[in-house]
Amino acid sequence: MNKRAVSLTFVSMLLLLMKMEMLFVTQVVAEPASSLAVIDVFTSKGGQGPNVPSDPFDFCKDEDIPLYAYLEYNGTPVPDEYVSFEFRDLLGRTVCARGSYTNASGIAFVLSRILTVCGDPTYYFGNWSVTATAYAYEVSDSVTIPITAHYVHIGVAYVYCLAENLDACTEAYPTWIIDVNVFVFYIGEETETFNVTAYCDNDTIGMKTVTVTPFVEEDLIFNWDLSNVCVDTHVIWANTSVPEPPGTIRASYTVRVKILGDASGDDFVDVDDLQIIGLSWQKCVGEIGYDPRADFNFDTLIDVDDLQFLGWNWLKP
Ligand SMILES: [Ca+2]
Numbered sequence: 001m002n003k004r005a006v007s008l009t010f011v012s013m014l015l016l017l018m019k020m021e022m023l024f025v026t027q028v029v030a031e032p033a034s035s036l037a038v039i040d041v042f043t044s045k046g047g048q049g050p051n052v053p054s055d056p057f058d059f060c061k062d063e064d065i066p067l068y069a070y071l072e073y074n075g076t077p078v079p080d081e082y083v084s085f086e087f088r089d090l091l092g093r094t095v096c097a098r099g100s101y102t103n104a105s106g107i108a109f110v111l112s113r114i115l116t117v118c119g120d121p122t123y124y125f126g127n128w129s130v131t132a133t134a135y136a137y138e139v140s141d142s143v144t145i146p147i148t149a150h151y152v153h154i155g156v157a158y159v160y161c162l163a164e165n166l167d168a169c170t171e172a173y174p175t176w177i178i179d180v181n182v183f184v185f186y187i188g189e190e191t192e193t194f195n196v197t198a199y200c201d202n203d204t205i206g207m208k209t210v211t212v213t214p215f216v217e218e219d220l221i222f223n224w225d226l227s228n229v230c231v232d233t234h235v236i237w238a239n240t241s242v243p244e245p246p247g248t249i250r251a252s253y254t255v256r257v258k259i260l261g262d263a264s265g266d267d268f269v270d271v272d273d274l275q276i277i278g279l280s281w282q283k284c285v286g287e288i289g290y291d292p293r294a295d296f297n298f299d300t301l302i303d304v305d306d307l308q309f310l311g312w313n314w315l316k317p
Pocket residue numbers: 261262263264265266267268269270272273
């Protein structure tokens with residue numbers, strides 16, 4: 001036997017030994033039946049494959065979260081098998097568990113939604129997860145579901161009269177044009193642009209487009225012309241073109257619009273009002289004694305023009 005023949009025989013024997021060992025290993029470490037089973041949980045926005053995350057759902061849109069779990073055994077879909085879906089919050093706590101049976105295609109389905117159970121909206125924003133388990137087959141899979149933050153807190157902070165150094169205004173006249181200060185506070189991941197509309201009851205005061213940075217309060221000023229506003233008490237409020245989550249506290253502001261001449265606010269124009277004009281006579285805004293209640297024509301001075309308004313409505317309720 002030459003050297004080459006010896007070498008070939010050696011290689012052949014080695015290969016034979018390796019084959020035998022593989023056979024032996026396969027026979028000794030037989031796979032348990034369950035490992036032939038595979039489950040894959042995913043949402044309508046992805047997550048297919050073992051432990052692959054889904055695309056985000058927007059909590060503020062109250063979106064339903066469709067959950068699917070595909071179960072197969074030895075490459076074949078398993079029908080009529082119970083699958084449990086366990087929902088965990090961003091702290092890893094199980095918040096609910098539901099289940100359903102797989103259909104003919106091996107897919108179990110439940111429709112879920114994150115319920116508002118906590119007063120703090122920021123609690124909901126982050127990575128939630130769902131684990132689907134087919135206990136009979138001892139298999140499970142998880143999907144991460146990011147819940148995105150688009151939370152807006154909006155309200156009317158102040159209504160200003162005449163000049164900024166005056167106190168916030170709770171009473172006004174139909175001759176006035178005043179400023180409505182609306183604040184917008186946004187909790188989100190990125191800068192966002194949307195519309196903010198201020199209202200007097202159901203009538204629009206104005207609309208502005210605002211670009212907000214998360215966690216930075218924006219203040220918007222709306223000029224409010226009261227010439228078409230009736231004598232009554234009105235609620236000033238605002239909303240945004242982006243959804244607000246359930247439970248949002250909307251701060252509003254109440255302004256009473258009075259008849260011209262009724263400085264005292266008793267719904268009657270008489271000598272009491274004349275007295276208020278007298279005490280504030282010839283005073284300008286900023287001067288001691290200036291009383292905005294007597295400035296009926298809204299020119300920052302109490303004078304004969306204001307007296308004229310009082311005269312026109314004298315003894316009127
Ligand atoms: Ca009065």
